[in-house]
Amino acid sequence: MKTREKILDLAIELTQKHGDLGWSYEDISEKIGIRKASIHYHFPKKEQLILEATRLYIIRATKKIEESLIEKKNVKEKLISFSDCYRSVFCQKDKLCLCIAISQNYSAKDSALLKLVEDFFQHIHHLLYVLLSEGQTSEEVNKKIKPKNMATMILALFQGLLILGENGWKEKDFEETLEQLLNII
Secondary structure (H helix, E strand, C coil): CCHHHHHHHHHHHHHHHHCCCCCCHHHHHHHHCCCHHHHHHHCCCHHHHHHHHHHHHHHHHHHHHHHHHHCCCCHHHHHHHHHHHHHHHHCCCCCCCHHHHHHCCHHHCCHHHHHHHHHHHHHHHHHHHHHHHHHHHCCCCCCCCCHHHHHHHHHHHHHHHHHHHHCCCCHHHHHHHHHHHHHHC
C-alpha cells in the first residue's frame, strides 16, 4: 500500500474513533512510522486530508450500500442487507460512521466538506426512497407508508443506532430494532 493510501486509511480510522479534531499529523506519523513532513507532502493542510479521507470513505460506503441493495431479491432482504452495512460498524464499538463524526463539528468545516457529507446522506436517502417506492409498486411495502418519510426514518434509525452502539447498546438491541422496522414496512 502506498504512503498516501496509508495516510488516508488511518485518517478515516482516527476520525471514526475520535472525530476530526481528536487526532493530529503527529498521531499519523507515529502509527505509520513516517515523518510529519511526509504527511504534509501529500496533504499540506489537515483540512485537505480530512476532505480526501471523507471522499474515500464515502466512495467505499456508497459502493457497499449500493451492492447490498442490488444483490437481494425483495425489499425485506434488501433492507436486511442494507442494515448489515451499519451492523459492521455498530459491532466495532469504537467507531462511528465517518460522516457522523464529521457532522459533530459542523461550524468548523469548509463548505466543500459539508456538501460532500450532505450529498452522501441525500444519496443514501434517495436509494432508500426508490427501494420503498418500488416495494409499494410490487406490494411488498405497506401502501400507507410515505416512502420519502420512511426513507428519512430508516436513515436516521441506522445512524442513530451507531451512536447508541457507542454508548453500550448491544447487537441484540440492533437486531430487535431491525425486526421492528421490518414489521412496520
